[in-house]
Amino acid sequence: MHIRVDIKRNDTVKVIAGRDKGKQGRVLRVFPAKGKVLVDHVMTVKKHVRPNPQRNIKGGIAEQESPIAISNVMVVCPTCGPSRVGHEIQGEKRIRICRKCNGPLDK
Numbered sequence: 001m002h003i004r005v006d007i008k009r010n011d012t013v014k015v016i017a018g019r020d021k022g023k024q025g026r027v028l029r030v031f032p033a034k035g036k037v038l039v040d041h042v043m044t045v046k047k048h049v050r051p052n053p054q055r056n057i058k059g060g061i062a063e064q065e066s067p068i069a070i071s072n073v074m075v076v077c078p079t080c081g082p083s084r085v086g087h088e089i090q091g092e093k094r095i096r097i098c099r100k101c102n103g104p105l106d107k
């Protein structure tokens with residue numbers, strides 16, 4: 001199964017399904033082969049961390065993100081909010097556009 005990945009690192013996405021539905025965050029990593037993305041403060045799991053004074057880690061419980069399915073998030077357009085991603089050819093570049101306002105999603 002091939003999934004076209006329209007999400008890039010540093011995009012702002014909104015969660016539209018699953019446990020963290022409604023949350024919004026910045027994409028930290030994209031895993032195209034798995035069809036998943038890692039989003040800041042989304043799908044966090046609590047992890048016990050051992051203290052490590054050499055690396056200045058205090059220990060205790062830390063929150064860590066786990067990847068979420070790309071189908072459960074939508075890219076947030078700066079003008080209209082969560083929207084579907086379209087594509088447009090500009091010169092030799094293929095850029096991503098918002099399907100609602102046709103505004104560019106890439107800077």
Ligand SMILES: [Zn+2]
Nearest residue numbers: 077080098101
């Ligand atoms: Zn838009």
